[in-house]
Amino acid sequence: MEKITTLKEFLQENKESGIEAIAQYIEEHIRASWQGVFQENHDRLLEVYNKAGDPAYGTYLNFLLLPMNKQLKDAGLRPEPRLPGDLDxxxxxGNIEExxxxxxxxxxxxxxxxxGTIVTIVYHDHTQFRIPRQPQIIALNETHKEDIVAALSHRSSDFKHAREFAIEVEEYLKNQQSNS
Structure with a gap:
């Protein structure tokens, strides 16, 4: 059985502790475990999905990335906020199925x-509880919100035109109030 290298060991062995190396380590973890974590926790996640809908995907990400949050801490690093990031x-x-x-x-x-900044991209289905493909990681050198948003907007016009989750919720609630 192959010994699993910790993030701390990985960074020491590679003499690299930059954001690209951290992203590479997280990507490898995701590649190796995203489907297994989904399958192992499927019943609990499906129960959350049936009761609350989309928050089940956040629960999945917490299961998937908990080991990475621990590895970062053990390596003397602190994600702000914890991986995968701030939902708000x-x-x-994207389309409803992906x-x-x-x-x-x-x-x-x-x-x-x-x-730097670790960007987590999670693909999910709004018609059923399903993760259609492997989550992805992007490493950015930018560290301030405005710079991160600009870098991601440059990378993706879809990102640029999408609204923050908190703004979407606020608009939805206003529409619900005006329709009642």
Missing amino acids: ISREW RQRWMWSTIHTEKGESL
């Missing part, structure tokens, strides 16, 4: 230095 400022778009949500966390050293 995330953005979502939506994508982009969330992000800035990675800090123990000394408070910002290394």
